[in-house]
Amino acid sequence: MVAEHKIQKNGEEAAALVKELVLIVQRLGACTGRMEEGALRVDANVSLRRVGDPLSTRTEIKNIGSVRGVAGAIRHEIDRQRTLLEGGGRIINETRAWDATAKVTIPMRDKEVVQDYRYMPEPNLPPLRVNLITKEDTQDVISVPLVKEKIPELPEESRTKLIKQFELKSEAAIQLVNEPVLLEFFLKIILNTSRNPTKVANFLLNDLLTILNKRKINVENCPVSDEQLADLIDFLLQNKINLDVCKLVIDELIEDSTLKVKHLINSKAWFLITDDTMIINKSLADMIAPGIDRSLPDGGTSMGYNVVYGDEDLTVINQVVGNEEKWNSVMKSSDVYRALPPLPAQDVKCLMSVDRYCSKDMGKMKSVLIQALKDDCKQCTTAEKESAGKIVASLMAHDPTAWKLFLTRYDSLNKVQRILG
16 A cells, blocks of 8 residues: 655646556566556545635545546546535535546545444554664564665656666656556667667657557567567668668568568568669669559550659769769679670660650650550540650650660660651
8 A cells, every 4th residue: 555645736646646656566566557457546535725725625536447547537526526615515525436437426435424444453464674774684674775775776767867878858758668668678779879769769659659559559569579679770770771661560570570670671672772883773774674564554564664763863873874983883793784785874874864854744755655665556545646746856855865765775766756756
């Protein structure tokens, strides 16, 4: 039994006190602290007074079964007593129960007459003798200084440590301490001092919790290990994967917790391409080798390339292509270059010019030309053909060398010119 004599001003303060008590008994191993399972029950005494007046008659609310219930029960009882007093009524000394479904307190018994509880000593609890000064512990005397040494780090100490040592914001420190499993993950992961504590905490509190909540998995039952999370966070902070990939990996690990993070990401090809050579290899393969246009219902062959890289990749490619020394260095180690016919840097620049122009501004033209290469544009309307013809003319004026190289390379120049006139 724990009694708190400090007056709490509202239900939220009382709930915070109970939450702290739950964390303490969990740290001490005294009990699980799970109020919903009956491991801990709370009684609250409520009385109102005006500033300067003595406390009025109190009511006792018995056996509140959750931290949230503590806040709700006290809040309701304050409102009930205030309404009664303002209406000229009188508060009686009674015991009330909290109805968590109806969100109200209901009368149980009054205490207007002193109850005879027939207090008797508990035979299974012998008198407790304590030694407050020395660390001498005997069979019938407990040394308080010795007990203090055995007490683990308490929640308040943990919060202070997280804020001062790891420079976390107070909100993050509170959340981590409130979730013992996440706190344990955090402390194990940052044993590697190269990891950023704030980013690790944010990942655990935001991304991991969100995924677990969506799957309705309690944190205590999280199947992902701290080692797997550490590997995942390393790849994320090294920009080898993004947050979307992180979520996909966690989903996979929830289904099969024996998977290795690196092997999983490799097998799914989820690593981001950041190396110059890898970008060039991928881009050359996409531009040179015939690709499949996924927008076509029958999976028909497109005009010979897939647009699968973004502006940042194109910037890197341009820088490499524009630097002859770097280009030669990349090409020597390029799997694509060894597997395909030689492609001069200037040709790559021309192909990139058309590719960029088509993919960003000429979507309609690309669609019509793909259809044209498949079946002589039979499924295209006259208006679409005319529109494509104008766009082709515009593109040819924009960069005729690149356009000619592009069509010639895929043996399509004569066919397209014949179809579109």
